[in-house]
Amino acid sequence: MNYIALSYWHLAIASILILANGMISLWFRLGLEKTLAINVVRMLVQLSLIGFVLKFIFVQTSPLWTIALAVIMVLVAGREVAARLTTRLAGWWSYGIGTTTMFFISISTTLLAVAFVISPEPWFAPRYVLPLLGMVLGNTLSGISLGLETLITTLKRERTAIEARIALGHRRFEAIEQPVRQSLKTGMMPIINAMAASGIVSLPGMMTGQIMAGADPVEATKYQILIMFLIGGATATGTLLAVIASAFRLTDERARLRLDRLENAGSKNV
Amino acid sequence: MLKVEKLKVRGLAPVSFTLHRGDVLVVRGPSGAGKSLLLRAIADLDETEGEISLDKGSRSRMAPQNWRKKVRYLAAQSGWWLEDVAAHFADLNAAKRQAAELGLAAKLFDSPVAHLSSGERQRMAFVRALEDRPDVLLLDEPTSALDEQAAALMERKIQALQKEGLILVVVTHSNAEAKRLATRTLTISNGKTEFAAL
Numbered sequence: 147m148n149y150i151a152l153s154y155w156h157l158a159i160a161s162i163l164i165l166a167n168g169m170i171s172l173w174f175r176l177g178l179e180k181t182l183a184i185n186v187v188r189m190l191v192q193l194s195l196i197g198f199v200l201k202f203i204f205v206q207t208s209p210l211w212t213i214a215l216a217v218i219m220v221l222v223a224g225r226e227v228a229a230r231l232t233t234r235l236a237g238w239w240s241y242g243i244g245t246t247t248m249f250f251i252s253i254s255t256t257l258l259a260v261a262f263v264i265s266p267e268p269w270f271a272p273r274y275v276l277p278l279l280g281m282v283l284g285n286t287l288s289g290i291s292l293g294l295e296t297l298i299t300t301l302k303r304e305r306t307a308i309e310a311r312i313a314l315g316h317r318r319f320e321a322i323e324q325p326v327r328q329s330l331k332t333g334m335m336p337i338i339n340a341m342a343a344s345g346i347v348s349l350p351g352m353m354t355g356q357i358m359a360g361a362d363p364v365e366a367t368k369y370q371i372l373i374m375f376l377i378g379g380a381t382a383t384g385t386l387l388a389v390i391a392s393a394f395r396l397t398d399e400r401a402r403l404r405l406d407r408l409e410n411a412g413s414k415n416v
Numbered sequence: 417m418l419k420v421e422k423l424k425v426r427g428l429a430p431v432s433f434t435l436h437r438g439d440v441l442v443v444r445g446p447s448g449a450g451k452s453l454l455l456r457a458i459a460d461l462d463e464t465e466g467e468i469s470l471d472k473g474s475r476s477r478m479a480p481q482n483w484r485k486k487v488r489y490l491a492a493q494s495g496w497w498l499e500d501v502a503a504h505f506a507d508l509n510a511a512k513r514q515a516a517e518l519g520l521a522a523k524l525f526d527s528p529v530a531h532l533s534s535g536e537r538q539r540m541a542f543v544r545a546l547e548d549r550p551d552v553l554l555l556d557e558p559t560s561a562l563d564e565q566a567a568a569l570m571e572r573k574i575q576a577l578q579k580e581g582l583i584l585v586v587v588t589h590s591n592a593e594a595k596r597l598a599t600r601t602l603t604i605s606n607g608k609t610e611f612a613a614l
Contacts, residue, residue, distance in 0.1 A: 310495025310541070313459055315485035315548065324497060400460055401480040 149359045200276065209270040216253070216279055223248045223283045227388075229411075230291040233298050235395055236409040243391045244290060251384040252282045255376050263372060281352065281373055282380045285337060289381035290388045293333030297389050298408065300325035301396060308403055318401040319393070326393050333385030337378050344374065418458075418487075418552050418583050423466035425453045430466065431609050433602070435552075437581040440574070442594045444587075445604035451587045452492070454604070455554040458585070459489035470551060488550035492557040492587075494541030496529040501540060504529075506547055514543045517576075519569050534561040539570065552583045559593065571596060 164186060171178040203211045224245025234240035256279045260266065266274040301308065304325060311321040319326070344350055345367075353370035357363050396404050417437070422430040428450045435441055443451045457464040460475055460483055468475040468487075475483055498504060502525040505511040512522045518539045524532060532540065538561045545553065558574070559567040574597060578584060588594055594601060603610045 304497070306491065306493050307495035307497040309461060310491065311497060312461060313484055313489040313491070314544065315481040315488075317481050398463070400463075402461055402463065 200272070203272045203276070207268070207272065209268075212270045212272045212275055215272075215276060219276075219279060219283055220249050220252060221245060223252075223287050226287055227291050227294070231295055231298065232411055233302070233408050234294075234411055235392060236407050239392075239395055239407070240294070243388050243395075244294075247290060247384050247388040247391070248283060248286060251286055251380050251387065252279055255282050255380040259372065259376055277352070278373075278376070282377055285377035286380045286384040288336060289333040289385040292336070293329040293385040293389045294392055296332040297325055297329035297392055298396075300328055301403065302405060302408075305403065305405065312401055312403060316401075318397050318399075321401065322393055322397060322403070326389060329389045330385055333389065334382050337374075337381045341374055341378070344370070350374075417471055419467075419469050420458065421467040423454075423457055423468060424464055425450055425457045426462075428454065428604065428607055428609060433600075433611060435583045435585070435600075437583060438578055439599050440578055440584045440586060440597050441600045441602055442586050442588060442598035443602045443604065444589075444594060449604040450607075451604060452556050455489055455556055455585060455587065458552075458554055459484055459487055461489060485548045486550055487552040487554065488545050488548075489554040490541060490545040490556060490558065492560055494537045496537070499528050499530075501525050501527060501529055501532065504540075504544055511543050511547070514546055514573075515540065517569065517573055518543065519566055535563065535566055538562065539566065542570070542573075546577075550582070552585070553577065555584065555586045557587050557589065559588070559590070567593070 164182075167182050168179050170176070171182060199215065203215060224241055227244030227248070228234055228240040231240060235243070256275060259278055260269055260275055264274055264278075301322065308321050308325070340348070350370050350373070352373060353363075353366045356366035356369065396407060398404050418435045420434070421432050423432070424430050431454065433441070443454065445451055453462065456462050457466075458468060460468075460480055470483075470486055473483075473486075475487075496504060502508055505525070508525065512525060515522070515524070520536060520539055520543070524536060524540070529537065538558070542555075542558060555574070559570050562570060571593065574584060574586065584597075586597060588597075599613075601612045603612070
């Protein structure tokens with residue numbers, strides 16, 4: 147394939163752009179510069195390492211190595227769900243719900259794509275499986291954390307109204323029906339909106355990457371359409387599972403609202 | 417008959433009492449003493465230990481939604497989950513009749529909840545609490561947002577319900593109101609509870 151390899155000097159020039167973030171943060175006293183610095187470093191280290199890791203795993207082409215990396219990706223994604231919440235379920239619940247949902251949804255979606263759509267040789271071919279899994283995880287992660295954040299903040303904000311319904315004898319899920327629907331909507335909206343913009347406003351990253359690496363644009367768009375379907379389905383089902391599981395945890399069998407099962411992020415590290 | 421046995425409310429010594437039809441128990445005590453928590457516990461809104469039964473039915477053996485239809489808690493701050501007032505009521509005609517007794521105009525039902533004053537919302541929530549004809553009403557400061565005239569109507573309505581045979585538990589900060597309504601009083605202070613019959 148004929149693409150232009152980037153030197154580290156080229157990257158250094160582009161890195162000037164990220165300084166704009168830091169300057170805006172300082173200028174308007176947003177307090178983001180520390181998080182920005184840490185996350186830029188994280189991105190640099192993580193991406194550099196994953197380049198070497200993927201190179202190694204591609205050479206091995208062993209199912210064990212592929213599965214090992216897949217498991218690590220899922221675990222980190224689950225942790226990330228909990229980490230993004232400003233208020234989370236006390237104890238290991240946010241982490242547990244995030245990881246379990248992410249595990250079932252991302253693995254089943256990726257396997258579905260590999261088994262029935264792409265059919266690479268061998269079936270676990272890391273060159274296909276791992277990027278697919280990564281894209282599904284990244285998008286499901288956003289959907290789930292948006293959905294859970296909305297659920298928790300809405301339950302807290304609407305507490306008086308919800309408890310009024312409970313006191314009036316409304317059933318457990320009747321009383322929290324509005325927050326649940328709002329969270330599902332918020333979790334699913336970004337991917338639905340992304341479909342409208344894709345191809346005109348945005349040229350998705352994977353497709354652009356394939357094109358830059360010399361692939362036929364028509365073939366690249368087919369892959370992109372597949373990805374949109376995969377992440378659309380995965381985000382919707384993942385958000386649904388995580389929101390319902392959390393809604394169960396934040397109410398109880400006597401139809402009480404259990405906001406006492408929440409804790410502020412930072413009060414305890416998971 | 418509402419029978420409360422060794423109910424453990426956070427910050428209070430275990431509470432036991434029995435109320436009969438037509439009883440009005442007025443609960444008094446400083447803010448933060450646990451008055452609202454006691455009412456919430458009776459309505460099963462918080463997890464609490466202890467036995468509560470209404471006539472022959474025990475709280476723990478009744479489905480929660482059925483218990484709360486008989487034993488109804490009305491919070492001091494009213495809660496609304498839809499835009500318009502009317503949408504919160506199952507039987508609008510009955511609600512309008514009850515509302516009239518509290519000095520609320522029927523046209524208020526057609527307006528958005530946000531357009532009602534806090535006193536109007538408080539009385540509307542009271543009317544809503546009467547739906548399903550509960551046997552027990554747990555009223556948390558039912559006149560806190562009302563002017564004298566509206567408070568007088570509310571008191572009269574409470575007395576009418578008492579005559580109908582409801583059991584009422586009322587939290588109030590007003591001495592005069594307590595004297596006019598109570599058949600028994602419960603004073604809570606520093607975690608201790610003290611009953612007095614009138």
